[in-house]
Amino acid sequence: MAPRSRQRRHKKPPSLVTPMVVTPPTVVTPVPLTLSKLDPSIDALGFFSLENNVPGLSQLILQKLNMKSYEEYKLVLDGGDSASGFGFRCPQEMFQKMEDTFRFCAHCRALPSGLSDSKVLRRCKRCRNVYYCGPECQRSDWPEHRKVCQELRLVAVDRLMEWLLVTGAFVLPSGPWPCLAEVVQGWDTWFSMRCLQLDATLDVVLGSHAMTTLWANVGRPRPDPDVLQGSLKRLLTDALSRPLTLGLGLRALGIDVRKTGGSTVHVVGASHVETFLTRPGDYDELGYMFPGHLGLRVIMVGKDVSAGFTQSTSTSPLEPGTVQLSGHRGLYHDFWEEQVETGQTAHPDLVVAFHPGFHASPDLMEAWLPTLLLLRDYEIPTLITVYSHQELAASLQILEDLDTHITAYGANPFASLKPEQVYSNPNKQPVYCSAYYIMFLGSSCQLDRRQLEEKVDGGV
Numbered sequence: 001m002a003p004r005s006r007q008r009r010h011k012k013p014p015s016l017v018t019p020m021v022v023t024p025p026t027v028v029t030p031v032p033l034t035l036s037k038l039d040p041s042i043d044a045l046g047f048f049s050l051e052n053n054v055p056g057l058s059q060l061i062l063q064k065l066n067m068k069s070y071e072e073y074k075l076v077l078d079g080g081d082s083a084s085g086f087g088f089r090c091p092q093e094m095f096q097k098m099e100d101t102f103r104f105c106a107h108c109r110a111l112p113s114g115l116s117d118s119k120v121l122r123r124c125k126r127c128r129n130v131y132y133c134g135p136e137c138q139r140s141d142w143p144e145h146r147k148v149c150q151e152l153r154l155v156a157v158d159r160l161m162e163w164l165l166v167t168g169a170f171v172l173p174s175g176p177w178p179c180l181a182e183v184v185q186g187w188d189t190w191f192s193m194r195c196l197q198l199d200a201t202l203d204v205v206l207g208s209h210a211m212t213t214l215w216a217n218v219g220r221p222r223p224d225p226d227v228l229q230g231s232l233k234r235l236l237t238d239a240l241s242r243p244l245t246l247g248l249g250l251r252a253l254g255i256d257v258r259k260t261g262g263s264t265v266h267v268v269g270a271s272h273v274e275t276f277l278t279r280p281g282d283y284d285e286l287g288y289m290f291p292g293h294l295g296l297r298v299i300m301v302g303k304d305v306s307a308g309f310t311q312s313t314s315t316s317p318l319e320p321g322t323v324q325l326s327g328h329r330g331l332y333h334d335f336w337e338e339q340v341e342t343g344q345t346a347h348p349d350l351v352v353a354f355h356p357g358f359h360a361s362p363d364l365m366e367a368w369l370p371t372l373l374l375l376r377d378y379e380i381p382t383l384i385t386v387y388s389h390q391e392l393a394a395s396l397q398i399l400e401d402l403d404t405h406i407t408a409y410g411a412n413p414f415a416s417l418k419p420e421q422v423y424s425n426p427n428k429q430p431v432y433c434s435a436y437y438i439m440f441l442g443s444s445c446q447l448d449r450r451q452l453e454e455k456v457d458g459g460v
Helices: 041-047 055-066 069-075 091-100 135-145 148-164 187-193 196-208 209-216 225-252 280-290 331-342 361-376 389-401 443-459
Strands: 263-268 295-304 324-331 350-354 383-387 404-413 436-445
Touching: 041 069, 041 324, 041 443, 055 069, 055 091, 148 209, 148 225, 148 436, 187 196, 187 225, 196 209, 196 225, 196 295, 225 280, 225 350, 225 383, 225 436, 280 295, 295 331, 331 361, 361 404, 361 436, 383 389, 389 404, 389 436, 404 443
Parallel strands: 263 295, 263 350, 295 324, 350 383
Antiparallel strands: 383 436, 404 436
16 A cells, blocks of 8 residues: 555546457557446456447357357356366367458448348458458448558458467477677567578478467468468567566566566556466566566466466565566555565565556556655656557546656557557557557656655755
């Protein structure tokens, strides 16, 4: 909990096969939806906001996944139920039902159940991503769709290729960096550094049985090798964007990763996006970014952390050169009181929030407020990421209203290069995970007071 003397000092914030779970991106815009005050969740907000653009879409998704309710869907994401509960009999059925969740007219928003017998949803032949109930809707929609058609073509390939990551058929390249870490400033230099190893890895995946099985079951022709290779590279950046963004924060905020006992990063507001199917080695690249580090502890904290991911968050010293992942289910300000203040968990050297979304809903802002004040008042180096420039502007305004001392913001050199389709509004410009970042440290009011004290001490 933030110190009581400072808690009030803020301006009022603005109001049978391996399944591939359909998880609508948690890209949300301000909506009139009201969630429970006791259990606000950006996952729930993202899922139910589908109804604002396409009434009935959330129910269609549950139906195709053989589920009766959002609670059942959430249980699988939480790791509390066997994924085999989807009941898919073969890969072909799984991919077909996944594709069925995208079947609605991109212009009039009609679902298959709402069409007359004479109409059928047909896919855009260019992007193979969006559907139309007839030529009239497609012609009317073209002025908008033409702006995103090419990007949505990439989305359509990527969402199928993700199956290779889920099943473990595509293993990310790993190992110490063969150059000075300071040289790697973004994806261009990262790809250049990993070039030989990456080419060998991609060649193996392209020629694998898993790749053949995938395209034999998805109901569309297999793209050319260069298209598939481009998709694998985008998926790679999506998987590594989070650990490398943590490294960006450690670098930019001057965190000493060679201190005795190791360094600790808390990822707050974590959900299934950061924890569902996450493997122990997925953050090894963070360690390679800091050769000679004395251990890096990454603790995911959030109400939507997958149950299977929660592990011990003890303060025991780390082995030098290792990256330890663990999780805790709950709100961060509660975790702080119960675990950090009591010494059961290490004090964070850096706190990171991937797409917190507090700009999107008054309920979410209310849930995030105690954590934002805690981070500000305890002067904890903090980095948050957002999907778009619009979200960046809205989030900056909120943080300024809370008197946080913003130290830097801008485009993230390690943003995911995989475009994310806005599920229920496919003609909206696709976004990219962690496209922008904001860093803050302490309070701007605190900074003003210190500057005044320095002037007084200096006799100015």
